[in-house]
Amino acid sequence: MELKDIIKEENIVYKKSKLILDNVMHYCPGCSHGVIHKLIAEVIDEMDIQEKTIGVSPVGCSVFAYNYIDIDWQEAAHGRAPAVGTAIKRLLPEKFVFTYQGDGDLASIGAAEILHACNRGEDIVCIFVNNAIYGMTGGQMAPTTLVGMKTATTPYGRDVELNGYPMKMTELVAQLPGTCYVTRQSVETAAAVRKTKKAIRKAFENQKEKRGTSFIEVVSTCNSGWKVDPVKANKWMQDHMFKFYQLGDLKDATKPEGSEYEQYIKE
Numbered sequence: 001m002e003l004k005d006i007i008k009e010e011n012i013v014y015k016k017s018k019l020i021l022d023n024v025m026h027y028c029p030g031c032s033h034g035v036i037h038k039l040i041a042e043v044i045d046e047m048d049i050q051e052k053t054i055g056v057s058p059v060g061c062s063v064f065a066y067n068y069i070d071i072d073w074q075e076a077a078h079g080r081a082p083a084v085g086t087a088i089k090r091l092l093p094e095k096f097v098f099t100y101q102g103d104g105d106l107a108s109i110g111a112a113e114i115l116h117a118c119n120r121g122e123d124i125v126c127i128f129v130n131n132a133i134y135g136m137t138g139g140q141m142a143p144t145t146l147v148g149m150k151t152a153t154t155p156y157g158r159d160v161e162l163n164g165y166p167m168k169m170t171e172l173v174a175q176l177p178g179t180c181y182v183t184r185q186s187v188e189t190a191a192a193v194r195k196t197k198k199a200i201r202k203a204f205e206n207q208k209e210k211r212g213t214s215f216i217e218v219v220s221t222c223n224s225g226w227k228v229d230p231v232k233a234n235k236w237m238q239d240h241m242f243k244f245y246q247l248g249d250l251k252d253a254t255k256p257e258g259s260e261y262e263q264y265i266k267e
């Protein structure tokens, strides 16, 4: 059988979402941002809300997210995406509004904005890409950098005495009454990608039902910033990041019994 016999319309099992534009992505090969964009596009497409959705893009590597997903976008200054998202949703409550931020953006300069938006229970979806590093600006330490992890500004590894402890933003926002759904996912395997897509869909459905803030952390790699190839980066993430940033739902207001984590902390 030749390639031309295989590449036929009837054999296609997967198609790129029509919301993903043809622009060539600037992300490094192996970067998680592209996969997460794909999932957001698929969910918006499947919910048929392309015309009704406004994304708020950040300052990190995903600053150009607006070049890749065919919806309306607003760029926000460093850390301010949840404040800008709040304003958009309050002015245009019929729109679906989501923010997209890296860990440097969300957990560093934007720590106040995200905590207060979640505490107010703004009816928005917050997507938090945690690759434990400032990817865009050359791999400096982020608030989420693990203890002992080497970065451009911690060449001997993050030292608690000097740099403090890594911050678990997802655990912090889960405590705030305004959040209705808080989850931590990843995208390094097909199974993980499917779970993350389900989480994004759930978050948008929550917004439809006006339930409050949904917060999705996606534990990710930055192979360029971590200075390893994409395969090693995934393995390192599985071995080290998941131990500290445990995957799963932390809060789910749609479940009367609560998420497994909520049940655990009640006991």
Ligand SMILES: Cc1ncc(C[n+]2csc(CCOP(=O)(O)OP(=O)(O)O)c2C)c(N)n1
Pocket: 059, 060, 061, 062, 078, 101, 102, 103, 104, 105, 106, 109, 129, 131, 133, 134, 135, 136, 137, 142, 222
């Ligand atoms: C007020 C302000 N401070 C600093 C910067 C420089 N800056 C741009 S992107 C970035 C880091 C972004 O890292 P992160 O949010 O983790 O996203 P990633 O690039 O890893 O996806 C920084 C510090 C800026 N643009 N504005």
Ligand code: SF4
Pocket: 026, 027, 028, 030, 031, 032, 033, 061, 131, 135, 136, 221, 222, 223, 224, 225
């Ligand atoms: S520097 Fe890191 S976060 Fe940025 S595109 Fe490359 S791999 Fe992705």
